[in-house]
Amino acid sequence: MFLIGSSTPASAPQSPEDLNLSCFQVDLLRLLACPASCFLHPEMFRLIVLPRRSPVEVFVFVRVTLLFFILRYCVLPVSREVKMVDRLANSEANSKRIGVVEGCFGAAGQPLAIPGRVLIGEGVLTKLCRKKPKARQFFLFNDILVYGNIVIQKKKYNKQHIIPLESVTIATVPDEGDLRNGWLIKTPTKSFAVYAATATEKSEWMNHIGKCVGDLLQKSGKAPTGEHAAVWVPDSEATVCMRCQKVKFTPVSRRHHCRKCGYVVCGPCSDKKCLLPSQSSKPVRVCEPCFVQLTSGSQASRSDSIGRMGSKFNNLSDDEDEDDSSD
Numbered sequence: 001m002f003l004i005g006s007s008t009p010a011s012a013p014q015s016p017e018d019l020n021l022s023c024f025q026v027d028l029l030r031l032l033a034c035p036a037s038c039f040l041h042p043e044m045f046r047l048i049v050l051p052r053r054s055p056v057e058v059f060v061f062v063r064v065t066l067l068f069f070i071l072r073y074c075v076l077p078v079s080r081e082v083k084m085v086d087r088l089a090n091s092e093a094n095s096k097r098i099g100v101v102e103g104c105f106g107a108a109g110q111p112l113a114i115p116g117r118v119l120i121g122e123g124v125l126t127k128l129c130r131k132k133p134k135a136r137q138f139f140l141f142n143d144i145l146v147y148g149n150i151v152i153q154k155k156k157y158n159k160q161h162i163i164p165l166e167s168v169t170i171a172t173v174p175d176e177g178d179l180r181n182g183w184l185i186k187t188p189t190k191s192f193a194v195y196a197a198t199a200t201e202k203s204e205w206m207n208h209i210g211k212c213v214g215d216l217l218q219k220s221g222k223a224p225t226g227e228h229a230a231v232w233v234p235d236s237e238a239t240v241c242m243r244c245q246k247v248k249f250t251p252v253s254r255r256h257h258c259r260k261c262g263y264v265v266c267g268p269c270s271d272k273k274c275l276l277p278s279q280s281s282k283p284v285r286v287c288e289p290c291f292v293q294l295t296s297g298s299q300a301s302r303s304d305s306i307g308r309m310g311s312k313f314n315n316l317s318d319d320e321d322e323d324d325s326s327d
C-alpha cells in the first residue's frame, strides 16, 4: 500500500548512529525519541529517579511523568494524524491526486472530488471473485473505498466500485494455500475477501480502513453497521450443490449463489426469492434453508416480498448471476 504523505526519502538517516554522533548525543536523541528509555537506561534512572526522596516529590514526579507519557503516546500521535488529514484535505496536491484517480477511470467513473475528501493510500489487492482471484486497483479515501479493474497499470482503470466506508466492517482471514495476507471487506450490499502482497501491507490497509471507519462513525455518532451481505463462496470450491449435495454442476446445470448465506447452490435448491432490502430493491435468489429462516414468523410480508421463480424469472436471475460473475 502506498500511503500518501508518509513517504521518507531513501537518504534520510534511519537511526541516531547514522548521524555519526557521540555516545551521549545518541543517548540524548534516543531519550527524545523514546522517553521510556530514561527508565531503562541505568544512568538516566540514577540521575532522574533516585534524587527524589520526599514522598511529595515522588508523587509530583510520577504525576508529571504519567502526563508526559499520555501526551507522547496517546494525544500527540492522534492529533498529528488528524492534522495530516486536515492539511491534505485543503492541499492542492490532494486535489491533483484525486483528479488523477478520476482521470484514470475516465468518463464512466463517478466524480470523486468533494470538499473534505482526502486520498489516504492506494495499491493493488487481489480480490477473491466468483470465478477466481483477480488483481484490482484500490484507492482508500477518508470516506470511501474505490476499486476497479486494471486496464493499464497506473493509467487506466474501469468498472469503478465505490463503497461508503461508514458501512464497512473488516475482519481478518486466516492464510490458506496461496491465498495469504487477506481480510474481509463486509458491507450491507456486498462482501468479499481481498489479499495483500505482504503481511505489512495487510496490516497497513486494515489499520487505515479501521481508522477511517472509526473516525466517520465518531463524527456521525452512528453505530457500526450490524448486518452484512454474505461473502460468496467461490465457484471453484463447489463441484456439487452445497445444500442438496447431489446435483453436480455442469455447463447445463449451472451454479447459483444464495444472497443470504453465500453458498453455491443448484437451481432447484434456490428457486425462491426473498426481499433483502440492504442488497436490492427487488427480491433476490435465496436457498431453501435461508428461505425458510427468512419467512418463518413474517407471514404478513411474505406475499409481497417473496415468490417462487417461474421459468421466465429463472432466466432473468441467471443473467443476474452472470452479471455478478463479471466481478
Ligand SMILES: [Zn+2]
Pocket: 241, 242, 243, 244, 245, 246, 247, 265, 266, 267, 268, 269
Ligand atoms: Zn441442490
Ligand SMILES: [Zn+2]
Pocket: 258, 259, 260, 261, 262, 263, 286, 287, 288, 289, 290, 291
Ligand atoms: Zn442460503
